[in-house]
Amino acid sequence: MKTYCLVILTFFSIITSCKPTAEEVVVYNSVDQVFSEPVLKDFERETGVKVKAVYDTEETKSTGVMNRLIAEKDNAQCDVFWSGDPLRNNILISRGITAPYQSEETALIPAYFKDKENQWIGFSARARVLIYNKRLIQKDDLPKSLLDLIKPAYKGKFTIANPLFGTTTFQIASLFAILGDSRAREWMQDIKANGVIIATSNGDVKKRVMQGEIAFGLTDTDDAFEAEKESDDVAYIFLDQQNSGMGTLIMPNALSLIKNSPNSENGKKLIDYLLSKETEAKLAVSSAQMPLIRGTPLPTNVPSLDAIKPMKIDYNETSKVLEEIQPWLKQWAEQ
Template sequence: MLAGAGLVGVASARGISPLRAAENETLTLYNGQHAETTAAIVEAFTRETGVRVAIRRGNSAQLANQILEEGDASPADVFYSEEIAPVLTLAARGLLSTANPDTLKQIPPQFAAKDGAWIGVSARCRVVAYNTDMIKLEALPSTVMDFAKPEWRDKVGFVPTSGEFQAQTLTIVKMKGRDAAVAWLKGLKDNGRIYNGNVAAVQGVQRGEVPVALVNNYYWFRVAEEIGDDKMKCQLYYIGHKDPGALLTLSPAGILKSSKRQDIAQRFLGFLVSAAGQQALVDAVAEYPVRPGVTSPYALKPIDELDPPDITPEDIGDADLARALRREAGLA
């Protein structure tokens, strides 16, 4: 019998409702997603259910490695990752429980594992941030591959440690081959400017340090909230037409099989893709909801107009290969 089910049975025998029993539980969430985003979702979940959530924060890859080291003794009930690769690593090891069918029905099939081992919670796309005082929109190339060419020397910023940048590299491997991906990375190393984060890259474009930067869409909105939309010299260019520069990625979550609170963990996973959970998410961050019918307050380009490449999470989930490619290109 699942631990959660046992708890409900004892509570009911004592005349306490199952919901009240859940309120006496604390869910442990290993969180690699941005702290503000997760806090908004967790607050909404606790407000609706009364269930407390203890959040352990860290880098997504580091948290996944910690779970592997902890094994069945891990205190984690749910793992929420900013990037897909760490969750795929746990799924490949058979460490994740299958999400309830009712949860999987809430989102399109492409936003969840085929076997239900994880669900996408939000989506984000790769974009090009550009300074309108330094370059015209029509001068931007039609493929992200061109930004590695010598004519872009000292004109393009990028974040090689970003999980989504690595996913973009793996997309190039899938679409154009390993040699093309390594050449692209080497070109960026030789000609581009490295930033230590996407916010810093957007700010660099805004300040005129570089005309363009390869980033995730939602970081533009973070900077714009700080200085005002009307002061943004930096704007976003969506490449589209299934180019690797238009990659759409997911922030996923999964339940640990070792969790002794399976029922409550399933309830939390279901809340992540519920109307209330998705609204709490999009109100907090300019990412795309995975649940249809949820409206973001941010001026996002409609997801059905992004025209991303036909790449699945499994196609870009090989973190080991991404690191090997970076080392080969001299970016480690």
């Protein structure tokens, strides 16, 4: 009898030890944690899938987790890359790090905002804007175009985040794609000669303008909307909206499934969850991001993409431009 009980106990201990661990998904994320974490927590609560998230720092936006993914290419530790723009996703594609994935939700996203082979899919976009302090400069006196920043009237009055990181890199790369290498380099040298102040991040641009240290600067819509809520002295405008203007850079969030990831099925579930009207509506409320799926509820303070003249760029080609100009850009920033 004792032997029989021992066999039963041993059997149950084996069964218990073989129980699968809780389902999980690993996401590397370059989007502001304060906005993206609540969405990931909702996914976790609604699906029961544990989310392990690795976030970029404010100062190394988009480059830290991207470089980690490159280093882990032969031993993938991440399932989904959630980027604040598609440029880094395209760099990962060029290195063979991503895998194609198309869900039913992918079809809801306009073709312009996704990779042709579905190696990245965009959703919830931001735009680059000019944020300004109304106590220091009047709206009518502001530049109307990025190209106006070289004018003597703005000498020493404006700031941009370090162009080696985050969405500022994207904006500079898009200018090179639009203007061509020679003209874009000349513009970069001219804004430096005109006293551009290099901030550590978009958040730092926002802070300096809010505090009245600098009259205006370039940042993203989410930072601009937050600044407007925090201070009556701050407002923003979209640049290059004239008929002849080159338009404002639109930056969708971008999702990529990582090749040979440890939890690929859960990675697909997370992508499906993020590519939804519900998620876009949450991000519109929390961070004033502009939905890409038509019919998504839109708060009154968030502009529709239909009302903005977009900069017409090829996201894939702009990614290639970014890699080409990176050494020169580093030299420019360190001069």
